[in-house]
Amino acid sequence: EVQLVETGGGLVQPGRSLKLSCVASGFTFNNYWMSWTRQAPGKGLEWVASITNSGGSTYYPDSVKGRFTISRDNAQNTLYLQMNSLRSEDTATYYCTRNRGGDYWGQGVMVTVSS
C-alpha cells in the first residue's frame, strides 16, 4: 500500500524558515518524480514544487521560486521542502504527492505563518 506521511508543519513568524518532510512507503521511491502542492484555508490547490526521480532537476512556480527548495533522500525514501522567507500568503496545508499532479497524496500538514 502506498503511503505518504508529512511532518514538520506548525506556526512560524513571517520571514522565518520551516522544513517539511514526507516519508514514502509501499513503492520504489527512486522510480518516481515527487511534488508538493498546497491549499490555503478555504481555497483551491496550488502546485508548489516538483523533483525528478534522481533529484537532478527541480521545478517551482514563480510564487515560491528562490524561497522554497525541494529535495529528496532516495536512501531514506524521504522528500523535503525547505521554506525560507515565509510570508502570510504561504499559510496553507501542504501535501506531498507522487508524480507531478498526484496519483497518491499524503494527509497534509498545516503551515501557519503569523506573528
Add this chain to the structure above:
Amino acid sequence: DVVLTQTPVAQPVTLGDQASISCRSSQSLVHSNGNTYLEWYLQKPGQSPQLLIYKVSNRFSGVPDRFIGSGSGSDFTLKISRVEPEDLGVYYCFQATHDPTFGGGTKLELK
C-alpha cells in the same frame, strides 16, 4: 502560466443524475511528445484530493466507470453519470504539459 478555467463553479445535482464539468485551458495542452497531460481530481470534504482521470480519459485504479473524461487541445470535460453520494465534493482539473497548474475547482453539491 497556463490558466485552467473550470465551469461551473458550483453544480447542484440530484442523486442519480448526470453531471458535467468543463475545463478550458489558455494554451493547448498537447505536449511535444504527443501526450496531453490533463488530469481530474476529487477532493471530498475533510480529505486529501484523489486522482480520478489522467491523460484526458484514462481512469485511475479503482475509479468507477461512471467517471468519463474527454476532450482535446484546450477544451476538456469530466462527465459523471448517475451521481452517487460519495461523488460529492470539489473537482479540480490539472495540467502538467507546461509548468503545472490547477483549475479553480467545481463544487458538486446536492440540489
